[in-house]
Amino acid sequence: MSLQVFCRMRPPSSGTFSLRNNTITTKGNSFEFNSVFNENSSQKEIFDYTTDPIINNLFTNQSACILLFGPSESGKTYTLRGGEGKNKGLIYRTAEKILNIVDIQKNNGKAWELRVSVFQIYQDIISDLMVFGSRGLGMVEKEQGVAVDGLSEHVIGSITDFRTHIHHAFQIRKTLVKPDPKLKVKSHFVVTFGVFDGIRLIGNVGFVELAGSENASNDQSVIKANCLSSDEKKSIARSFNALSAVINHQPLWKESSLTLSLKNLIESKVVLILTLSSIPSLFKHTLASLKFTQRLRDNQSSRTQKVQLSLKEELQMIRSDLKEAKFVTGDWAETRENAIERIEELIKNNPGFVGSPAECDEFLMECQILRKQLQMLKTKPPLPIRSESARRRSASPVCEDIGTERDIFLNQKMLSLQTMNDSQIRKIEEMTGQIASRDQEIILLHNKINDLERTVYEKDRTVQKLENKIVETTSNLVPVEKEIIHELKQKLKNKTSALSDMEKQLISRNNSYNEIKFKYDVESSAKKKIEDEYSQMRKKNIDLSDLEKQLLTANNNLSELRFKYDVEVSSRKKYEEECSQLRKKVEELSQKAMALESKNMIIAQKLETNDEELNSAKQEIDSRKFKAHQLSASIKEMEGTINLSAEEVRRMKYEMSQLRSENQMFRIEKDNLFQENCELRDENNMVKDELKSLSAQLEDTNQYIREKESALQGLSSGDNCPPIVKKKNKKIKLLKENINVLQQQLKDCQTLAEEEIKRALEERDQALNEIEECKGTQIHELSIVESQVEIIEEQLMKLKDQNAKLTTRENELSRELRNAENGKEKYKDMVLELKEEIKVLQDQLAEMDEFAKEYIDTHRKDIKDMKITEEKALVLKSRIRAMHDVKNMIQAHRVQLNN
Numbered sequence: 058m059s060l061q062v063f064c065r066m067r068p069p070s071s072g073t074f075s076l077r078n079n080t081i082t083t084k085g086n087s088f089e090f091n092s093v094f095n096e097n098s099s100q101k102e103i104f105d106y107t108t109d110p111i112i113n114n115l116f117t118n119q120s121a122c123i124l125l126f127g128p129s130e131s132g133k134t135y136t137l138r139g140g141e142g143k144n145k146g147l148i149y150r151t152a153e154k155i156l157n158i159v160d161i162q163k164n165n166g167k168a169w170e171l172r173v174s175v176f177q178i179y180q181d182i183i184s185d186l187m188v189f190g191s192r193g194l195g196m197v198e199k200e201q202g203v204a205v206d207g208l209s210e211h212v213i214g215s216i217t218d219f220r221t222h223i224h225h226a227f228q229i230r231k232t233l234v235k236p237d238p239k240l241k242v243k244s245h246f247v248v249t250f251g252v253f254d255g256i257r258l259i260g261n262v263g264f265v266e267l268a269g270s271e272n273a274s275n276d277q278s279v280i281k282a283n284c285l286s287s288d289e290k291k292s293i294a295r296s297f298n299a300l301s302a303v304i305n306h307q308p309l310w311k312e313s314s315l316t317l318s319l320k321n322l323i324e325s326k327v328v329l330i331l332t333l334s335s336i337p338s339l340f341k342h343t344l345a346s347l348k349f350t351q352r353l354r355d356n357q358s359s360r361t362q363k364v365q366l367s368l369k370e371e372l373q374m375i376r377s378d379l380k381e382a383k384f385v386t387g388d389w390a391e392t393r394e395n396a397i398e399r400i401e402e403l404i405k406n407n408p409g410f411v412g413s414p415a416e417c418d419e420f421l422m423e424c425q426i427l428r429k430q431l432q433m434l435k436t437k438p439p440l441p442i443r444s445e446s447a448r449r450r451s452a453s454p455v456c457e458d459i460g461t462e463r464d465i466f467l468n469q470k471m472l473s474l475q476t477m478n479d480s481q482i483r484k485i486e487e488m489t490g491q492i493a494s495r496d497q498e499i500i501l502l503h504n505k506i507n508d509l510e511r512t513v514y515e516k517d518r519t520v521q522k523l524e525n526k527i528v529e530t531t532s533n534l535v536p537v538e539k540e541i542i543h544e545l546k547q548k549l550k551n552k553t554s555a556l557s558d559m560e561k562q563l564i565s566r567n568n569s570y571n572e573i574k575f576k577y578d579v580e581s582s583a584k585k586k587i588e589d590e591y592s593q594m595r596k597k598n599i600d601l602s603d604l605e606k607q608l609l610t611a612n613n614n615l616s617e618l619r620f621k622y623d624v625e626v627s628s629r630k631k632y633e634e635e636c637s638q639l640r641k642k643v644e645e646l647s648q649k650a651m652a653l654e655s656k657n658m659i660i661a662q663k664l665e666t667n668d669e670e671l672n673s674a675k676q677e678i679d680s681r682k683f684k685a686h687q688l689s690a691s692i693k694e695m696e697g698t699i700n701l702s703a704e705e706v707r708r709m710k711y712e713m714s715q716l717r718s719e720n721q722m723f724r725i726e727k728d729n730l731f732q733e734n735c736e737l738r739d740e741n742n743m744v745k746d747e748l749k750s751l752s753a754q755l756e757d758t759n760q761y762i763r764e765k766e767s768a769l770q771g772l773s774s775g776d777n778c779p780p781i782v783k784k785k786n787k788k789i790k791l792l793k794e795n796i797n798v799l800q801q802q803l804k805d806c807q808t809l810a811e812e813e814i815k816r817a818l819e820e821r822d823q824a825l826n827e828i829e830e831c832k833g834t835q836i837h838e839l840s841i842v843e844s845q846v847e848i849i850e851e852q853l854m855k856l857k858d859q860n861a862k863l864t865t866r867e868n869e870l871s872r873e874l875r876n877a878e879n880g881k882e883k884y885k886d887m888v889l890e891l892k893e894e895i896k897v898l899q900d901q902l903a904e905m906d907e908f909a910k911e912y913i914d915t916h917r918k919d920i921k922d923m924k925i926t927e928e929k930a931l932v933l934k935s936r937i938r939a940m941h942d943v944k945n946m947i948q949a950h951r952v953q954l955n956n
């Protein structure tokens with residue numbers, strides 16, 4: 058069983074805990090984990106680090122148990138279930154991933170399916186959360202191990218299907234409530250995923266949301282908050298004790314339903330996710346949970362170290378055994394092979410158990426090297442005894458060195474074997490040449506004997522023919538002409554004389570026969586002896602014929618082998634040619650591959666530079682975008698100002714027109730006033746004239762009055778002034794006064810009118826001046842505004858142009874970006890294809906090397922066999938030759954005997 062421990066801190070952060078690398082530090086204590094996730098970590102991150110690797114191993118017959126624990130309100134449920142969309146928790150992400158893989162397998166024609174079970178453990182009682190009222194389930198021993206008896210399994214077809222089932226399970230879970238519904242029921246919640254290939258379980262994983270953390274049962278705040286009864290406390294404490302015991306490799310499975318129901322999963326792999334909250338009120342509880350996890354991790358790592366040590370020792374032993382091995386026996390090799398296999402199995406089934414992934418790979422690599430060495434020792438001749446320095450060199454822990462040394466040695470050996478093989482082939486060729494020439498000689502001799510026998514046979518036949526002809530001729534004698542008869546007679550005569558000669562010869566021969574008969578008699582005894590010898594020889598002859606037969610078969614075998622050998626040689630030549638061609642091809646391809654790799658590197662560099670360029674272009678685009686944005690904002694602003702200015706201009710124009718019309722009016726008014734002025738002036742002049750005349754009149758009147766006054770004075774100065782005069786004087790006085798008043802009034806009126814006119818004129822002049830001034834300023838302002846408007850319009854146009862240019866540049870850059878990305882993808886595909894091709898070729902080469910090795914081995918064996926057969930053939934030939942000599946001897950004896 059292997060253990061991985063992760064920690065997740067939920068928001069909000071309080072600063073009590075400091076999370077750095079894989080360590081959490083708080084108030085002088087630090088705790089190490091496989092990974093630590095801070096408050097900002099996403100649900101996806103948690104899934105990718107903790108669960109995804111497990112699911113990838115699920116399809117290679119592996120199991121795992123993912124335990125979520127931590128103080129109350131620390132985020133266990135959130136991590137397991139989560140919310141919607143990107144907040145979805147581990148179980149939904151797991152279901153999605155497994156369903157995707159199962160679908161792919163289904164498309165490949167495999168009957169794979171995902172089955173899910175959900176149950177809870179409350180006070181050690183197991184309830185199926187997929188079936189209403191299914192409570193108090195027991196345990197049963199199954200083929201795969203202990204399982205919950207009667208627990209329902211549901212085949213999941215889609216993620217919606219899964220959601221429905223989980224929703225259903227939570228609905229059932231809710232039915233288990235405490236008297237106060239606000240209080241939480243502290244139960245262990247379990248979801249298991251099993252992948253089946255139709256019948257058989259391929260792999261399974263279980264998620265367990267534990268009822269709080271291990272000291273929930275001791276924490277008074279938790280007890281109080283959740284109103285934990287003593288039974289609840291005991292069962293939680295028991296389950297946590299059992300869990301920590303089994304994780305520490307104590308076989309206390311039966312101590313709790315939690316451990317027993319999850320035995321198969323826990324035995325394979327345990328992933329602990331500790332959820333934490335930095336809420337100060339939970340600090341004590343959080344610290345306890347951290348310590349608990351640390352203890353588990355420490356125990357596990359010390360055990361791992363022990364296992365690692367023992368494995369290392371075992372491998373070391375095998376390594377030294379192999380180094381010492383000069384020959385390999387079956388049992389010896391088998392035990393080593395079994396040990397290596399066991400180590401490999403252990404590492405494969407428990408990745409991470411014997412250390413980090415790199416350490417595991419190292420182990421596996423070493424195992425492979427050792428296995429290869431073992432195989433080589435089994436199949437190849439033993440290594441020569443090495444010198445002490447070489448021995449010390451090879452004692453280095455670097456196994457690759459041994460491998461290369463051995464490879465070099467084997468190559469040398471192979472070369473020497475090849476040269477040996479070549480010289481043997483040459484020898485065999487020489488010997489086969491000799492055998493062939495001897496065979497030729499034998500055949501020639503056989504042919505000679507045959508020729509001689511044929512001539513004898515032919516001569517016999519001619520004699521026979523002649524005799525037949527004689528008989529024929531004699532039978533056909535009558536119809537034949539005399540000459541012919543004569544001729545024939547002559548011939549007959551000749552023949553008869555010849556016959557008589559022959560008879561004479563026969564007689565002489567008979568004589569000599571008699572002599573020989575005598576000799577024969579003499580030698581008959583010798584003959585008997587010889588006959589005995591002959592019978593013996595005959596026996597030997599039979600043997601000889603047997604040997605001849607054997608020789609024949611051996612020759613046949615030899616020629617067969619020769620033929621095979623020729624075929625092999627030609628096929629070997631062909632194969633070598635093929636090999637060299639392939640090697641050339643491979644070389645070409647490897648060169649091509651190298652070129653491609655360099656091209657690839659260049660492409661990668663190019664891609665990198667492209668990426669950099671792209672990034673800088675992106676940055677440029679971004680900055681330009683920003684600028685464009687700013688510009689568009691300023692354009693908008695300007696447009697606003699322009700609009701405002703235009704509005705202002707419009708307003709000003711309107712005002713100007715109004716002013717103009719006002720001006721016009723003023724002008725009219727001015728003209729009117731001027732007219733009025735003139736009129737007034739005229740009137741004034743008239744009034745002045747009138748006044749003058751009036752003043753003249755007045756003067757006259759005054760003169761008259763004065764005259765009259767003086768007259769009156771004269772008259773009135775006396776006492777006898779008549780009352781009428783007095784009256785008239787009074788009247789005159791009054792009149793005078795009136796005149797004075799009138800004069801004064803007139804004066805006043807005149808000055809007033811003059812002042813009035815003057816003022817009015819001044820006012821009008823001022824107004825006119827003002828209007829003129831105003832008109833001037835307004836015209837000036839208008840021209841300024843108009844020039845401003847023009848400038849702004851020009852700027853606007855420029856900005857619009859710039860904007861258009863920027864947009865086209867942006868489009869171009871994004872097009873370039875797209876092209877570059879497409880190119881990058883294409884290059885990636887090309888590189889992948891080439892790598893694939895190279896791999897195929899390398900495989901082919903490896904296969905060929907394998908074939909070549911096999912071929913050389915079989916060939917060597919064949920040569921060995923041929924050598925044996927040849928030796929045998931040589932022995933047989935010498936024996937045959939001896940037999941031939943004996944036969945010849947017998948023949949000679951027989952001739953002698955016959956003679």
Ligand SMILES: Nc1ncnc2c1ncn2[C@@H]1O[C@H](COP(=O)(O)OP(=O)(O)OP(=O)(O)O)[C@@H](O)[C@H]1O
Binds near residue numbers: 067130
């Ligand atoms: N990582 C997180 N991000 C945002 N909110 C979170 C996170 N973890 C937990 N929460 C919120 O905190 C609250 C408590 O979380 P949750 O119910 O998952 O805790 P719990 O450990 O299951 O509690 P209990 O043991 O009492 O059931 C919930 O409202 C949840 O949404």
